[in-house]
Amino acid sequence: MAGLSRTVLTLVAGAAAGLALIGTARAQDKTIIIGDQCDRTGPTQIVGTTLCPAMQDYYNLVNSKGGVDGWKIKGDEIDNGYKVPEGIEAYERQKQEGVVMMTLYGTPQTVALNQRLETDHMPTTSPGFGISAAADGNRYPYLFPIAATYWSQGAAAVQFAKDKLGGSLKGKKIAYVYYDNPAGKEPLVILDQLQKSEGFELRTFAVPPPGVEMGAQVLDITQRFKPDFVIAHLFGRSPSVLIKSMKGAGYPLSHMVGLVWASAEDDIKAAGGFAFAEGYNTMQFAGAGDDYPVRQEIKAMYKKDGKEPPATMDNTVIYNRGLLQSSIQVEAIKNALKISGGQKPTGEQVKQGMEQIKGFTLGGLVPPLEITASDHEGGGWVRIFSVHGGKLVPATDWMHGYRDLVLNTVKGSE
């Protein structure tokens, strides 16, 4: 009994200590807080464990250079484990801490929070996932995809296939391999329309979660359908399984393109390494590789502290996406500070700051984005990088495909 009550007391004390903290507001002057939701645990942690440190690195870099107009940036990060209730709780907490903008992670979380974003006037980025129709800034005033949505990605993939197959898709066969969840099915809207207008034959191959095995689908693709091009829209462990199985079945990887979440170095490594996956095409919304000044600055920053740059930096695809995300946040805050005249900006002002982003390239890492009040996607730019000679090499310039069709779909999706 005595031991028992002690346990209880400890638990109660811990809970009380925790609850007491909830109430305390953090008064820090000259700090602008950005709320980042992360997924360092859960099904997509392979992304979050690289992306989120990258964002923190960028904030530190900005702060080490004196911040934005004298304001320090703090990234208040909360891991939501890809769960919706935890996402809600994290959102409410970050709101209470006075964040002026947020980054979400995960389509379900984005969808679930959308109503709150509008009530709270909280500009929020959802790069590379979330609601495709959110590219329309008039309908989703506070949601900023900032990177190519699934619709733009699908269109760009078809454009790339067209260029690769000699400029015409008439009579060609394209296989679309997708993760069987709502996000996986989203590009189909675009692909179905293009199938008619471009005259190619589209067949879809669903990979049900968790997608650790897809021998049957690969056999179906390579032995029965025999497509001219394969578009893969997979997540988590499944991209590497597909690359490995397709290569094993003798399909030329140069006739495959993976959409943005099937495109990281980790996927290639897990598939059997760069030499094995030679030729595989990856779609990126942030530049891949190491040749960007901002990465060198971050490395220098670590060296100055007497530390080695973290190993996560080697996963350049995901790391650079983190840099893209955080740099655009900081850029929006920079613009917002101009609007507010140096005062701490409101959510509304950050939204306007976001809608003025133009000509910001971060040494080529960021595409030629042009975010406006009506286009929150900033143009839907992607760039294809191919696996070549042990690294990812750009195969195209920043591009987008069938922009009119995508924009029409966004408009017509009400």
Next chain:
Amino acid sequence: MFHREAGVFKTNYAADMALYPLPIAKWTMAAIAGLFIVIAPLFFSEYAVSIINLILIAIVGALGLNILVGYTGQISIGHGAFMSVGAYTAAHLVVSLGWPFWITVPLGGFAAAAIGAVVGIPSLRIKGIYLAIATLAAQLIIEWTINHVPWISGGTQATIQLARPSFFGIQLAHERQIYPFLMAFVVIAIVATLNLVRSRIGRAFIAIRDQDIAAEIIGINIFKYKLYAFAISSFYAGVAGALESYYLGIANYEQFQIDVSIDYLAMVIIGGLGSVLGSVLGAIFVTLLPIVTRLFLESVGGAIFSYSDLLSIIPNLRLIIFGGLIIFFLVVEPDGLNRLWRNIRNYFRIWPFSY
């Protein structure tokens, strides 16, 4: 509760079975309820209220699962899927027919109950772990169906947006406004469960849990009552799902996947199987655990680790603590928080004159 009892003499069965054996117990309960309903939303921050709202939804779901697992002894790993049935039903009724919440929420519950009863059919022949896996199958099949049938899912996103509930023309948009709405359902759910488990049906459930063959021999129609248990439990799940979709303004099946089912199982086990108070405590505990762990680590861990290290440590430590606590409770206190609470109460009941 917090009162001493003395000179209580029960002279009939009704008094013995009463929910509150003493008048003072009734008053304490009323006072606590009043405290939560009136005071909490006024004095807590909006963030704290949002946490309480999540807890309230969890309580409804946990009560339902406890009826099935704790009272009837049937394991279900499909609770999340039943919640999604309620959520989509309510969302469709709101969006296409514009019905108010007091119709849609119960109907969401009934839809889930119907599906739950179907899922319960194998319990006629299958028991224990085999049944648990059959409910896991139900979870996956329901998810798949929602994902692939457009008239259920409402489109490729499998997402239906619905307006927040309105009450006499007032839309309950803010945390503080939606709090009493959820609280009302929680009170109804608690009272209904308390009454259910002391009714004929509830006693049949307990008999089946304790020894199903014996129960059958004394004349309980096992199959019928197992189906009841599945249906009633799913009804609660459906209501919880509908409430959650009202709370979020959205119905999306990806928020009701296996991990949700497992969280609810953890609630009823940590709280205490076969106990209403246990379900409530379990829901509070499991919902608060990750939040408190993070807050605690953020305040304490800051002294040892840098902020960026801390960010990578906290999430994994939360996983470890969550799993560790489940194991701890199972090994050390199998009857859960409910038992802990009773031990404390019994201690103070005779305090300071303990012998």
Next chain:
Amino acid sequence: MPEFDLSFTIVLLVNGVMIGLMYALIALGFVLIYKATDAINFAQGEFVMFAGFIAAGMASTVGLPFWVSALIAIVGMVALGFGLERVVLRPLIGRPVIAVVMATIGLASVLRGVAVVLFGASTLAITMPVGDMPIDLGFVTVPPVQLVGAIVSIVFLVGFTWFFLKSRTGIAMRAVADSQTVAMAMGINVRRYFALAWAMAGVVSAIGGIIWGAMLGVDNQLALVGLKVFPVVILGGLDSVLGAVVGGLVIGIVESLTAGYFDPIIGGGTKDFAPYVVMIIVLMIRPEGLFGRRLIERV
């Protein structure tokens, strides 16, 4: 309806058999524990993942050769099995099924957290000394890793069948599973056999982890293969080694054929839940699975 194509069907069947045997390998660990201790291990996938992490971690970060790191993984998993049995499972002996289920679910969560803390979150590779290029079997090509998996599965099947039927230890284990009280009365050290069962499951998980890890790469996602185990073991019968293999084969073939023939019609991935449908149908006819032992219940 895609037209029936014999050679394609054969290819699908072979693929299903290969994958089925790999499922069986993981299912074996599950069955061993249930057979000897009546415990349901919901952390089987995490066991496989953890073993993969040890092997990959030793090979890639420490730089040990494959066979050494594989050996370390096996030894590590045996130790883990012993330890967990002692700390977590032994206190739960005789408690309701749900308690053990939940404890292993908690264990799964702990293992996932610990693995990332110890080995990091990025994907590690296990390179088996068998090459990457598929082996041509004449009518179908098979990745060498799958072939190794299939062979190991069959070896284990034969080995464990012999073990439980003929060896003294195996017979003692069956006695323990049958009735702990009677076994104790006959002078069998029940606890020792419980620990032994967990250690054996550790070995099987370690080999499963190495082979699946070589196929998929090792990170937290590897634990997801654990989800594939449930229809396999339930279909085959929870306490049957043969059942695990037959269950694995059936599920592998069902998955392969549904993906090849149903998906194009329905327009969605059916191979995830098709095994569960098969499983429920079988359960309605034989509640204890295909090869499971029928329990006689008394009041």
